Amino acid sequence: MSAAGPVAWHRFETLSDASEALAEAVAIRLRAALAERGSALIAVPGGTTPARFLAALGERDLAWDKVTLLPTDERFVSPDDAASNERMIRAAFAPLNKGRARFLSFHGHGDDLDAAARVLSSQLAALPPIDILISGMGADGHIASLFPGDDAALAAPDPVQAVAARPAGLPPRISLSPARLAASGWAALLVAGPDKAETLASAQALPAAFPVGLLLGRPQGLDVYWAKA
Numbered sequence: 537m538s539a540a541g542p543v544a545w546h547r548f549e550t551l552s553d554a555s556e557a558l559a560e561a562v563a564i565r566l567r568a569a570l571a572e573r574g575s576a577l578i579a580v581p582g583g584t585t586p587a588r589f590l591a592a593l594g595e596r597d598l599a600w601d602k603v604t605l606l607p608t609d610e611r612f613v614s615p616d617d618a619a620s621n622e623r624m625i626r627a628a629f630a631p632l633n634k635g636r637a638r639f640l641s642f643h644g645h646g647d648d649l650d651a652a653a654r655v656l657s658s659q660l661a662a663l664p665p666i667d668i669l670i671s672g673m674g675a676d677g678h679i680a681s682l683f684p685g686d687d688a689a690l691a692a693p694d695p696v697q698a699v700a701a702r703p704a705g706l707p708p709r710i711s712l713s714p715a716r717l718a719a720s721g722w723a724a725l726l727v728a729g730p731d732k733a734e735t736l737a738s739a740q741a742l743p744a745a746f747p748v749g750l751l752l753g754r755p756q757g758l759d760v761y762w763a764k765a
């Protein structure tokens with residue numbers, strides 16, 4: 537196993553400041569990927585934290601028609617359900633609404649969770665690696681929809697690209713697999729609040745106990761964009 541790369545902390549007073557700074561860092565990297573390869577793949581989180589980042593990123597001047605976005609994970613609900621990550625991403629990210637960027641939806645693969653995850657997994661296997669991964673994190677240390685205790689999802693073998701996630705006490709989800717998340721090019725975590733800073737400190741001390749340890753242990757390193765509030 538390779539050694540963990542550096543974890544670079546970027547600390548901000550507000551989520552708005554963190555979101556602006558992360559949007560600028562991502563735009564620079566997207567432009568570089570586009571110049572080098574002509575296209576780029578970026579995974580973005582769901583939940584409540586990333587809306588401002590997505591709005592700020594969407595304002596950047598970029599060849600969005602060459603960029604494909606995908607969610608890090610999705611709740612197994614209809615795309616217009618209030619809980620859907622895709623719904624939030626579409627609402628916040630203007631280049632999608634304007635039809636300029638492409639979106640790889642996790643929806644539309646049937647009603648069976650495991651079968652849907654398998655279809656998505658083979659779709660992802662045909663794509664290049666994710667150039668840029670932006671992940672959120674729950675206060676319990678979950679990333680994407682990989683939750684502590686969901687051993688089946690967390691132990692998916694490396695060729696698996698998307699997994700059926702069954703977090704205890706929550707509705708089912710589909711998530712990028714541990715291997716797909718960890719293999720991304722540049723990875724950043726966007727988090728806010730003292731609880732999440734505490735979780736990250738615990739995970740840095742004991743990475744194996746928290747799903748976010750997957751990102752902290754990447755040989756390519758991780759950038760943490762943390763906002764006080």
Ligand SMILES: O=C1O[C@H](COP(=O)(O)O)[C@@H](O)[C@H](O)[C@H]1O
Binds near residue numbers: 584586608611674678
């Ligand atoms: O359930 C989820 O949680 C995490 C963190 O969400 P937040 O609302 O605490 O920022 C998110 O990254 C993930 O995509 C989402 O499905």
